[in-house]
Amino acid sequence: MNDSHESGNEKMETTTTPSSLADVANAKVQKAPGTRAMGTGLETRGVHAWFGSNHVLSDVNLDFAAGTVTALIGPSGCGKSTFIRTINRMHEFIPGAAMAGEVLLDGKDVYAPGTDVTKIRLQIGMVFQKPNPFPSMTIGENVLSGLKLSQQKVSNKEELLEECLVRAGLWNEVKDRLGAHGGSLSGGQQQRLCIARALAVRPQVLLMDEPCSALDPGSTLRIEETIRELSDTMTIIIVTHNMQQAARVSDYTAFFLSDGGPGQMIEASPTSEIFSRPRDKRTENYVTGRFG
């Protein structure tokens, strides 16, 4: 009895090679590119990045269709975070940083001369790896801080506050204590507060740099739900080390790798494909855990 049971299991596993992640990814309803009215598409053309003389990212060409979620996966140090920081021009915030190539938001290069960089960052929001609510502000002030920072006026602050917190999945937990300090929340709540804060300026693209790496599984699931809900209205790019997460939330997945030299984008495909029929051997090794 036992023997037959085990062989049955083995058989099931062989049918789902190279990874059972493919099951998760296949279970998702696939979004076709460009079918959404809201959100803005993003294209990168030949993006390179340097820190000083250190070439860290080489020739990344990727399209992000409006209203889709794209996961960027790959081992540490392969340039995923650097890549998304070139998209909203946070890369230049680091001393010694340099870049080449084009990042087209709605067809316009965000690095074009004369571009107002603060406007770019309003259109392309960002959620960081570590929750970083502003310590001197209350929960409510944190959510609306982007409007104040960019000196925008809104007539219905209360409505916007509620809407953003609802969309970030935090409203029910904080509606009675909007005046409390952001630091009084748990780590997962703080991260959702940071998502709400990013939503308040109504970005068309949302970049998430390992948003769940510091969170417990419950908070992670909550944020994944949030990502799925948000993807109806915006383009989301998420860096993650968690391949189950990539399979669960993303429509497309891009695999980055650095083999000693600068990081490169190895392959980008619909998520279900990259986990079931990766085209590149290196991708297959990585997604099946045989990396090395």
Add this chain to the structure above:
Amino acid sequence: MTTVSTPAPTRPWQASNKEKFRDFLLFLVSIAASYGVVAITPMKGKLAYFILFFAFYMALTAGLQYFKRGSAAAKDAFVNSLVAIGAVVTVIPIASIIATVIIKGSKGLHRGLLTTDMSLAAPTDPITNGGLLHAITGTLTLVVLALIMSIPIGILTALYLTEIQGSLTRPIQFLVQAMSGVPSIVAGLFILSAVLYPITKAYSGLMGSLALTILMIPTVARTSQEVLKLIPNDLREAGVALGGTQWRTVAMIVVPAARSGLVTAVILGIARIAGETAPILLLTGGGDKVNPNAFNGPIGSLPYYVWKSFAAGSPEAITRAWAGLLVLMVLVLILFTLARLLGTRKVAR
């Protein structure tokens, strides 16, 4: 029905009564031993008691630990008592100064001290003649003027060094550090020769506070810089990523996050200048009458009053000087408390 009984909370890691008694005994033995040694050897004086007591206490605790738990525990106990001695030795002179000022200064307190000035009294008059009003208002004027000038300059310098980090960062950093070592008399002489003699040609509160500003800027700038450095870069990135310009991010996020530290910087600045005497002697001209005009004419101040009274030398004058010191200490304490209250006020809402 059985109920789960909650055990009483205990703290097994704390010293037992027996151990506490043993430590107390060591303490007593050390005192007794130090008295004994002072009594039978030529070593005399208060200092001998202190040193011998510390030596005995360290040796006894270390010895006890050695026999009970070995050499590692003995070293631990030895360093422990060394650290404790360091703390006590630091506190002794401070406590002694405060006690002396309070005891000697309180003799000079009287009803008119805070409401009259010395315009109609000489330092050698009986204590009840005259008061400190001119010196208190003068010191407040000098400190407030210096604060008005040095807080913006100091904090802006710190912001340049931490936030902008332009090409001048290194030379400015070097200059600020060098300036914090400038002797106060040099600042006084500089203002005397650069402003007072060639331009105003008259003593005034402004001249004094200009010199105090020179002394205060490096303290405020360096402390603010250290505080601003502690603000995590995440917050700056988050502010910029939300579409803020660098100025909006610094003003709305970095400075508020650093607020209590910046207040500490200002407090240290006040501490640097409140009792400063040398430049005051050169630049303010003293004066025994309340001078409400900070920009013209001699103006009194507490350090000047103390200096002048000690110089006068009579017992009454010396009592006045101690009273002046006491009032100066209380004034500085009040300024500190005010700054702290303003700095830690809760965010409105």
